[in-house]
Amino acid sequence: MxxxxxxxxxxxxxxASAPVEAPGAVAVEGPMDEPVPAAGPRRMVARKEGxxxxxxxxxxxxxxMTVFKDTGDGGLSTKRVAAKLGWxxxxxxxxxxxxxxxxxxxxxxxxxxxxxxxxMLPAPGPAAAAT
Numbered sequence: 001m002x003x004x005x006x007x008x009x010x011x012x013x014x015x016a017s018a019p020v021e022a023p024g025a026v027a028v029e030g031p032m033d034e035p036v037p038a039a040g041p042r043r044m045v046a047r048k049e050g051x052x053x054x055x056x057x058x059x060x061x062x063x064x065m066t067v068f069k070d071t072g073d074g075g076l077s078t079k080r081v082a083a084k085l086g087w088x089x090x091x092x093x094x095x096x097x098x099x100x101x102x103x104x105x106x107x108x109x110x111x112x113x114x115x116x117x118x119x120m121l122p123a124p125g126p127a128a129a130a131t
Contacts, residue, residue, distance in 0.1 A: 045057065045061055045105060045107075045108045046108065047109055048108055048109035048110045049109075054066075054110075057110075060101060061101060061105060061110075064081060064085070064102060065111075067084045067085065068111065068119070068120070068121050069121070074120065075119055075120030076118070076119060076120070077117055078095055078098055078099045078102065078119070079095055081098050081102065082095045082097075085098065099117070105119075106119065109122070
């Protein structure tokens with residue numbers, strides 16, 4: 001037992017003298033008064049401006065857009081999109097995850113929402129109709 005106590009004391013002394021860093025912490029050089037920039041959102045959704053390709057979207061959003069392009073002009077419910085993505089539509093978190101992603105696509109102009117839970121591709125603009 002004495003060996004264990006001495007070992008634990010030695011570890012405590014060693015830990016007390018070493019600087020404490022959080023796992024995954026990044027060393028910051030310079031004065032501590034400078035503000036540290038906040039981390040950005042994990043998944044940025046590009047705005048649809050002009051003839052921007054779906055390729056600018058991250059894979060999750062690209063898959064959602066593919067589901068809508070494959071269905072044609074009609075809209076889809078959130079549960080239907082979750083099912084087409086291979087997610088279990090009976091699991092509420094998966095359906096809400098799909099809904100959140102589709103709402104971001106609506107905010108950025110990739111999709112439109114007529115009623116709650118019902119999403120569709122926006123109507124083509126006059127420039128698309130002319131070509």
